[in-house]
Amino acid sequence: MSAEPNAKPGIPDATVARLPGYLRALGQLTGRGVSSVSSEELAESSGVSSAKLRKDLSHLGSYGVRGVGYDVSHLSYQISRALGLTRDWPVVIVGMGNLGRALASYGGFATKGFEVVALLDHDPQVVGAVIDGLTVEPMSALARLSAEGSASIGVIATPAGSAQTVADALVAAGVTSVLNFAGGVVHVPEEVHLRKVDLSTELQILAFHEQRRAGGAGLPDVAQVARGMS
C-alpha cells in the first residue's frame, strides 16, 4: 500500500516516459553530425515544449551550459545512464504468433540496451522454428533461464486468454518486468513492474476523438442518438 510502485527519490514517471524520445532525437542529431543543441531545438525534434524538456532534464542533473545549450553526446550518455541502458537487459518473448514474430525481428530490440535471449511458444508445431537467428523453445525452457538468472524482462505476445498463465510463469522464472501485448488485465505481484500495450485500446481512443470531431453534440443525457446512417 504505502509502498507505491513509485517510491521515487528521483525522477517523476511522466519524465521517465519522455526520456526515450529525447534519446532518439539526440541519436538523430548525432547522425547528422550536430554536437550541440538548445532546449528549444531538442524540444522541437522531440515533440514537446522547451519548458517541459528543461524541467525533465533538470531531474537528471545539470548537464547543460547556460547561454549555450546541451552537448549532444554527453546528454545522450546521461539519459542512457538514467534509463539504465549502459548495460544490456535480457528479454524473453513469449508467443510466436504474428505479433511475436514481428516483435522478435523488430528493430526496437536492436536499440542498445536489450538482448533477446529466448523466444518461447506453447505450440509444439512452432517450437524449433528459427526466427531472426533464434530457435523457438518450449515454455519449459523458462526453468533454464531462471536457473541462469538471465530472465529480467518478459514480453507477452500470446492471445489474451493465455496472458495470465504466461505472466505467472514468467514471474516464477524470476522476471521482474513484464510488457503485455495481449489484451485484458493481468495481475502480477506488487514488486513486478507491468506495462501494457493494446491495439484495441489505442483504436478506441482514436475513435472517441473521431466521433467528437464529427458529432459535435453527443452529451451524456442525450438519449438515443440517431442510429447507423450507413
Add this chain to the structure above:
Amino acid sequence: MSAEPNAKPGIPDATVARLPGYLRALGQLTGRGVSSVSSEELAESSGVSSAKLRKDLSHLGSYGVRGVGYDVSHLSYQISRALGLTRDWPVVIVGMGNLGRALASYGGFATKGFEVVALLDHDPQVVGAVIDGLTVEPMSALARLSAEGSASIGVIATPAGSAQTVADALVAAGVTSVLNFAGGVVHVPEEVHLRKVDLSTELQILAFHEQRRAGGAGLPDVAQVARGMS
C-alpha cells in the same frame, strides 16, 4: 495558441484512456452471464480503484443504481456510445512488413467498431499479396480511398524513416486520426489526432525500473542538490 488540441466540454483524457478497459471487462462479465456489477467488482476486473472507476463513469452520466450497482449491458452500451463505437470506423494500414501483417490479422480490429478497408505498401513485391482476406494495394490507392471518403483512421507500420512521408500522404487523403507504430516523431496538422505506440520506448521505461530495483543507490550528482538550496 490557447486553442488546445483538447477543448473538452466533456470527458477527461485520462478517463477516455480507461474506458476501453472497462468495456473489455464488461464484455467478459457478459460472457459469464453476469448482468449486474458493483463499482468494486468492475474496478477489480479492470485493474483500477473503485473510486476512480466511479469518478470516470460519472463523466458519462448517471448510469448506476445506488445500493445496487451497474447493469452490465446498459453500461456497455453507454461506454460504447461515449467512445463512438456504435458505428464502424474505416481503418487503413500502411506498411505490410512483419508488424503490419501482425496488425492486419490481429483480433483488435475484429472488436466491434472498426473495419480494415485497405492494406497498403510501397513495395511492388508486396503489393498483390493477400493478407487475412484483403489484397495489398500500392500507395496510390489512397487517392481512391480519399475520393470515397472512406479514410478515417490510418495506422503506420512502416520503418521509422518512412513514417513522416506516409503520415503526410494519409493526411492528404483525408485521414483525421493516425496511430503510429513506427519510431520517431511525426508531425501532423493541428486538427489531426495522433497517437504513438513504440516498443523501444516501452522497453526503456521498463529498463529504468529494472535498474532502480537493482542499483538502489547510485544517483548521479549530489552536489547540485545542495546548490539549489542556497
Add this chain to the structure above:
DNA sequence: AAGTGTGAAGTCTTTCACAGCT
C-alpha cells in the same frame, strides 16, 4: 444496508517567467 455520485482535499504534472551563469 448497500453502493453510487460527488464536493473537497491531496498529489502529480505542466506552464510561466525570470534569476543566474557563461
Add this chain to the structure above:
DNA sequence: AGCTGTGAAAGACTTCACACTT
C-alpha cells in the same frame, strides 16, 4: 546576449469520505 535551471502558479488527475438514493 543567450539559454539553462527552477521556484511559484496554474492545471489535471486521483483519492477521500460521506451525503444521498434505492
